Amino acid sequence: MGKQKLDEEQKTQERIKKRQKKLEKHLVICPHCGAKVLDHMTKCHVCGGVLVPRGYQPVDPKKMKLFKGIGWAIGIAAVIVFIVLVILYS
Ligand SMILES: [Zn+2]
Numbered sequence: 001m002g003k004q005k006l007d008e009e010q011k012t013q014e015r016i017k018k019r020q021k022k023l024e025k026h027l028v029i030c031p032h033c034g035a036k037v038l039d040h041m042t043k044c045h046v047c048g049g050v051l052v053p054r055g056y057q058p059v060d061p062k063k064m065k066l067f068k069g070i071g072w073a074i075g076i077a078a079v080i081v082f083i084v085l086v087i088l089y090s
Pocket of ligand 1: 030044
């Protein structure tokens with residue numbers, strides 16, 4: 001076996017290792033059955049258990065209400081301004 005071929009093989013091995021490491025970053029352990037699953041999955045492919053994907057943040061219902069309230073306030077204010085302008089300029 002020539003030295004060059006050996007080097008190439010080593011490089012290939014390293015590349016495979018790197019790829020595996022990258023993949024491992026996205027692996028999480030299923031809390032239901034302990035299987036390795038990908039972090040973006042919402043369901044375990046082994047046991048079907050529900051998973052919380054990484055980066056997923058449940059929407060705070062209180063905040064949601066606040067945003068909705070602000071949206072309503074802005075909408076109503078815009079309508080009032082519009083009515084006032086129509087009255088003023090008619
Ligand atoms: Zn599972």
